[in-house]
Amino acid sequence: MAPPRRHRVVAALAAALLSTAALAACGSPGSDPGSAKATGTQDAVDAALQAGGTITYWTWTPSAKAQVEAFEKEYPKVKVNLVNAGTGNDQYTKLQNAVKAGSGGPDVAQIEYQALPQFALTGALADLNQYGFGAFQKDYTASTWSSVNVGNGLYGLPQDSGPMALFYNKADFDKYGIAVPKTWDEYVDAAKKLHAADPTKFITSDTGDAGFTTSMIWQAGGHPFGTDGRNVKINLNDPGAQKWTKVWDQLVQGKLLSTVKGWSDDWYRALGDGTIATLVTGAWMPGVFKSSVTAGSGKWAVAPMPTYDGQPVSAENGGSAQSVLKQSQHPELAAAFVRWLNHGNGVKPFIASGGFPSTTADLNSPSFLDAADPYFGGQKVNQVLTAASGAVAKGWSYLPYQLYANSIYVDTVGKSYLNGTAIGDGLKAWQSALVDYGNQQGFTASAG
Amino acid sequence: MTSTAMPARSRPARALTRRHHRRGWAFVAPFAAVFALTFVAPLVYAFGLSLFRDQAFFGGTVFVGLGNYTQALGDPKFWEAFGRVLLFLAVQVPIMLLLALVAAFAIDSARLHAAGFFRMVIFLPYAVPGVVAVLMWGFIYGDHFGLAADLNHLLGRDAVEPLSVNWILTSIGNIVTWEFVGYNMLIFYSALKVVPPDQIEAAAIDGAGALRTIVSVKLPAIRGAIVVATIFSIIGSFQLFNEPNILRTLAPNVITTYFTPNMYAYNLSFGGQQYNYSATVAIVMGVITAVIAYAVQLRGQRKER
Numbered sequence: 001m002a003p004p005r006r007h008r009v010v011a012a013l014a015a016a017l018l019s020t021a022a023l024a025a026c027g028s029p030g031s032d033p034g035s036a037k038a039t040g041t042q043d044a045v046d047a048a049l050q051a052g053g054t055i056t057y058w059t060w061t062p063s064a065k066a067q068v069e070a071f072e073k074e075y076p077k078v079k080v081n082l083v084n085a086g087t088g089n090d091q092y093t094k095l096q097n098a099v100k101a102g103s104g105g106p107d108v109a110q111i112e113y114q115a116l117p118q119f120a121l122t123g124a125l126a127d128l129n130q131y132g133f134g135a136f137q138k139d140y141t142a143s144t145w146s147s148v149n150v151g152n153g154l155y156g157l158p159q160d161s162g163p164m165a166l167f168y169n170k171a172d173f174d175k176y177g178i179a180v181p182k183t184w185d186e187y188v189d190a191a192k193k194l195h196a197a198d199p200t201k202f203i204t205s206d207t208g209d210a211g212f213t214t215s216m217i218w219q220a221g222g223h224p225f226g227t228d229g230r231n232v233k234i235n236l237n238d239p240g241a242q243k244w245t246k247v248w249d250q251l252v253q254g255k256l257l258s259t260v261k262g263w264s265d266d267w268y269r270a271l272g273d274g275t276i277a278t279l280v281t282g283a284w285m286p287g288v289f290k291s292s293v294t295a296g297s298g299k300w301a302v303a304p305m306p307t308y309d310g311q312p313v314s315a316e317n318g319g320s321a322q323s324v325l326k327q328s329q330h331p332e333l334a335a336a337f338v339r340w341l342n343h344g345n346g347v348k349p350f351i352a353s354g355g356f357p358s359t360t361a362d363l364n365s366p367s368f369l370d371a372a373d374p375y376f377g378g379q380k381v382n383q384v385l386t387a388a389s390g391a392v393a394k395g396w397s398y399l400p401y402q403l404y405a406n407s408i409y410v411d412t413v414g415k416s417y418l419n420g421t422a423i424g425d426g427l428k429a430w431q432s433a434l435v436d437y438g439n440q441q442g443f444t445a446s447a448g
Numbered sequence: 449m450t451s452t453a454m455p456a457r458s459r460p461a462r463a464l465t466r467r468h469h470r471r472g473w474a475f476v477a478p479f480a481a482v483f484a485l486t487f488v489a490p491l492v493y494a495f496g497l498s499l500f501r502d503q504a505f506f507g508g509t510v511f512v513g514l515g516n517y518t519q520a521l522g523d524p525k526f527w528e529a530f531g532r533v534l535l536f537l538a539v540q541v542p543i544m545l546l547l548a549l550v551a552a553f554a555i556d557s558a559r560l561h562a563a564g565f566f567r568m569v570i571f572l573p574y575a576v577p578g579v580v581a582v583l584m585w586g587f588i589y590g591d592h593f594g595l596a597a598d599l600n601h602l603l604g605r606d607a608v609e610p611l612s613v614n615w616i617l618t619s620i621g622n623i624v625t626w627e628f629v630g631y632n633m634l635i636f637y638s639a640l641k642v643v644p645p646d647q648i649e650a651a652a653i654d655g656a657g658a659l660r661t662i663v664s665v666k667l668p669a670i671r672g673a674i675v676v677a678t679i680f681s682i683i684g685s686f687q688l689f690n691e692p693n694i695l696r697t698l699a700p701n702v703i704t705t706y707f708t709p710n711m712y713a714y715n716l717s718f719g720g721q722q723y724n725y726s727a728t729v730a731i732v733m734g735v736i737t738a739v740i741a742y743a744v745q746l747r748g749q750r751k752e753r
Contacts, residue, residue, distance in 0.1 A: 093718050100721075121505055207700055230506055259592075261700060266592045400505065407705060407719035414701035418613065437720065442506030 040130040045339065048332035052077025055334050058095070059110035060087040061159070061320070062291075063353040067346045071337065074345065080337065088112065092403055098327070099124040105325045107334035111156060112320045113147035114211065117227070117400040119323070120150040126324040127153040131335045136343050143392040144358035148321045150400075151229075156321030157342040159350065161358035162282020163388035164215060164305045164317050167289075170377070171299040172201065172277040180303045184247040187278075187306045191256040194277055202258035203251070204278050205270065208417035209262060210406035211317060212281075213244075213427075218315035218396045220244040220308060224431075225399045232400065232438045232445040236427040243308055245423040253420050272296045280305060282317035283385040287354030290375050297374075302381045304388060314388040315396070319358070356385065363389060401441065405434050497727035504721040516728035525706040526729060530736070532617065533708050537685035540621040545677055548629050552636035553662055567637065571630035578627065582694040585623045590698060611699040620691045628684070632677045639673035640666060675748030679741045686737045689714070709733040 057068065057080050068080045083106065085091045092115055098105030099122065111119055119125050128134075134154055137145055144158035168180060173190075176197045181187040191203035206212065217224055222240020226233040235241075251257050258276055260267050270276040272295030279285065289296060305314050322341055324334040340346050347357055351368065362368060363386045372378045399405050412433060416426030431447055438445025473480075498516050502509040520526055551570050555563045573581065588595045589610040596608045610619040643666055651661045689710040696703045705719060706712035709729060717726035 096718075096721065261698065264592075264697070266590070269593075404720045407715060410701050411704045411706070414704075418701040440501075440503065440722070442503035 041132045042339075044332045045131045045336045048330065049075060049078065049336040051333075053330050053333050054079040054081065055107040055328070055330055055337060056081040056083060057108045057322075057337065058083050058085045058091060058106040059322070060084050060091065061110060061350075061355070062287075063350045063355050066349040066353055067341060070349050071340055071346065074340075078333065078337070089403065089407075095119070095124070099325075103327060105327050107328040107330055108322055108324055108337055110159070110320045111323050112318065113144070113158075113316065114214070114398045114402045114406070116148060116155055116321060116323070117150045117398055118403050120153060120155040121400045124326060125153075125155040126326045126328070126331050126335070127155065128157065128324065128335060128338070129154045131332070131339075133157065133335070133339065133343075139343065139359050139361065141358050141360055141363070141389050141392070142394065143316050143389070143396075144319065144321075146397075147316070147319070156323035157338050158319070158321050158358040159342045160284055160319050160355050161389060162284050162316050162318040162356070163314050163385060163392055164219065164280060164282055165314070165384055165388045166278060166280055166303045166305050167285055167300055168278040168303060169271075169274050169276075169296070169299050170301040172274045181306045182304075183310050184306050184308055188247060188250050188256075190278075191251055192254070195256055201275050201277060203256060204280065205258035205260045205262060205267060205276050206248075206252075206417075207259055207261050208409065208414045210409035210413075213409070213413060214398070214402075215282075215315045215317040216244045216248070216280075217241045218393055219305065219313060221313075221393060223395055223397075225397055225402075227397060227400050230443050232443045233448065234399070234431050234434050234438075234445065235448050236431040237424060241427060242424065245427070249423055252417060252423065255420075268292045269295075274299070282319065283356040283388060284318060286373065286375065286381060287356075290354060298377050301376055301379055302384045304384060304391075312387070312391045313393050314391045316392055358389075399434065399438075400443070401434075401437065404437060405430070408433055494727040494731060497724050498731055500724050502724055512724075516725050517732065519725065520728050520732050523729075525712060526709065526732070529706045529709045529712050530733075533686055533688050536617060536621060536688060537682060540624060541678065541681040541685060543621075544625045544629055545632055545674070545681065547625065548632035548677070549636055549674075551629065551633040552640060553666070555633070555637055556640040556666075557658065559658075567633075570633055573626050574628065574631040576627070578690045579694060581627055582623060582691050585619075585626075586695060586698050589619055589695075611695065611702060613702050616692075616695070616699060616702050620688070620695065623691050624684075624688075628681070632681070635673050635677050636670060639670035643669040671748065675745060678748070679744055682741055682744060683737055686710075686733060686740075 052075070055078070057064070059082070064082055064084075068082045072078065072080060085094050085106075091109070092111075095105060095109055095111075099119070105124075111125075116125075129152075136157065140158050141161060141163075143163070144161045148154060148156045148158055166180070172178075172194065173180065176194055178190050178193055179186070181190050187203070194201050194203055214224075217236075217238075217240050220240040220243040222238045222244070224234060224236045224238055224241060258270065260270050260276065267276070271279070271289070271293045286302075289300060304312055307313050322338045324331055324338060328334045341350075343359070347359055347362055351357055351362060357363060363382075369382050369386060370380055371382060373381050409430065412430040413423060413426035415421070415429070416423045435445045435447050499511060499513060500509050501512045501516065551566075554560050555567050555570075560566060576584075587593070591597050591600065591606070591609055591611060596610055599608045600606050609615055647665050647669070648661060651665050656664065687710055688708045692703050692707045693711055693714075696707075703711075705715040710733070713726045713729045713733070716722040716729065
């Protein structure tokens with residue numbers, strides 16, 4: 001190749017490089033979310049609903065199909081494209097890519113409470129205060145309402161909630177004469193007693209799960225994550241965390257937990273045949289039991305979550321809101337749909353399909369509370385679950401980058417589970433990785 | 449490599465060559481366009497990304513020059529992942545290629561009954577989509593429900609634990625070997641097919657036995673194919689991703705987010721939105737792979753001469 005031509009190639013490469021650099025440089029997300037509290041009225045939303053149009057809705061909730069059908073029947077001018085873009089992280093990856101690309105995302109998306117701060121802070125979500133939705137505060141449970149408020153912004157309306165309770169296999173408990181534990185110490189005793197009576201049976205299964213860990217710390221009164229603007233404080237060794245690890249270390253190190261991975265085929269089977277005797281999890285679990293653990297019908301019952309001192313206290317586990325994307329071309333219509341879903345006629349089909357709502361009126365309605373559930377041997381389980389939703393410990397917040405935190409949980413706390421070492425050591429490693437990440441991403445993160 | 453000797457260029461053809469040049473470009477153009485679009489452009493883009501640091505939340509994008517590269521070169525997670533695939537490469541690739549060679553020689557030997565059947569059966573796993581293959585092996589490895597669980601049940605203790613820390617790499621190696629023995633066997637077999645029969649006849653007349661023929665005639669004849677298969681396998685090992693990423697759901701704490709360099713790059717980008725650093729890791733890994741593959745090729749060619 002002749003020298004001049006090579007020069008030309010180099011020049012072309014350099015030009016290409018510069019243009020990509022320029023592209024990369026302008027792709028920074030909105031960096032100042034929710035600085036001013038914008039409150040508006042619902043007029044624009046009502047008008048958009050009357051005018052009609054087409055919106056796209058990403059969700060994985062099984063209730064969505066019935067809800068969208070009911071909505072379109074009520075508002076024939078509005079067409080909702082229902083898309084299942086994957087469950088949880090799968091959907092978030094796509095959503096994140098769409099946000100990064102500036103287009104291609106839906107108008108409305110389901111986002112779990114733990115993921116909401118991340119999307120809110122990166123400027124992906126519209127502040128619903130501008131449509132006057134802030135007035136709905138009184139209609140929701142305190143914990144779900146605080147989950148959709150980040151900084152001064154309201155970034156979604158709560159759909160379901162997951163106040164935690166103890167689901168236990170009554171057949172197992174009766175067979176081995178084990179009393180339903182009220183405290184965590186009793187829970188550990190029950191674990192020992194059950195496993196001694198039948199070595200194939202375990203009190204529960206846990207191979208390390210970030211969502212469970214944070215919920216357990218939440219219930220123990222911990223506040224490991226604090227965010228104030230750009231400042232992030234992380235303390236995964238606070239008294240709450242210590243309280244929980246003291247109990248859970250006994251179970252992990254005593255090999256009293258089943259190592260069946262949650263949500264695997266085997267896990268469903270183990271829930272059905274009594275090898276996993278309890279689950280400490282969110283109030284949305286009955287729906288899962290009924291659809292996926294048919295063999296357990298009539299065996300299971302629900303009790304309040306065990307506590308450290310016997311006084312009722314719970315935490316949230318899971319649960320999602322519906323949010324309007326900032327890149328939506330029809331934000332008012334999208335907001336109208338969200339309002340209908342979670343603060344209107346959408347709640348009924350949601351409950352009918354087994355969902356656990358976050359609207360207090362529905363939670364406390366006699367028809368909801370007094371429904372005897374045949375799966376749970378006729379127990380009025382909603383009484384236990386609604387009571388749990390009122391007992392959720394206050395003041396919790398997730399990290400603004402909780403999704404990332406959860407993704408590296410296996411590298412840190414997972415090792416404690418794997419090696420049977422103190423969970424607290426894993427939590428410390430998690431904390432230091434999270435502090436580093438926060439500082440790399442523009443926060444001022446610190447331990448303690 | 450099957451290097452066919454270049455015909456010696458005739459002297460009085462300067463102008464002709466130039467015209468050839470132009471016509472050549474026209475033929476290459478469709479390929480070059482796709483190549484530029486799908487290979488060169490992403491590489492340039494990735495390199496561009498690797499020079500910046502985009503803070504996902506606050507602070508925007510800053511130019512950091514080679515900062516990401518210094519970070520990657522001092523990143524223990526990256527080197528742990530690299531060391532793991534290197535170990536994998538050192539153990540799995542020789543075993544796989546040896547098995548493939550033996551299979552190819554056996555099928556080529558004309559002493560095997562139903563050689564066509566064996567060729568087909570050995571090749572078949574390669575036709576199974578990688579993801580399906582891993583899921584299938586996952587069911588065999590599963591220590592709660594799989595074959596491993598049944599064996600342990602039979603033995604009355606946890607003797608077989610393919611998904612434990614100590615065995616996971618071996619288990620992955622087993623899957624990869626199962627998947628690719630047939631593919632490599634086919635490369636070797638087709639190379640054996642073109643070994644000139646007169647050479648083999650000559651060896652037979654000289655009194656060489658089957659083993660002697662393999663060592664002195666057939667192996668040297670297919671050296672090029674062996675080099676190619678080795679390079680493919682090296683690249684494949686460094687790019688290890690599918691198998692561990694799918695087994696993660698079965699062995700959650702055993703397989704970390706930085707189990708292999710590719711998994712690390714993937715999780716940096718999709719778990720942590722660290723696109724710039726992820727691009728850096730990918731480029732560093734690409735350069736290392738290219739250097740090693742090139743070294744192997746040079747060495748293979750040198751021996752050929």
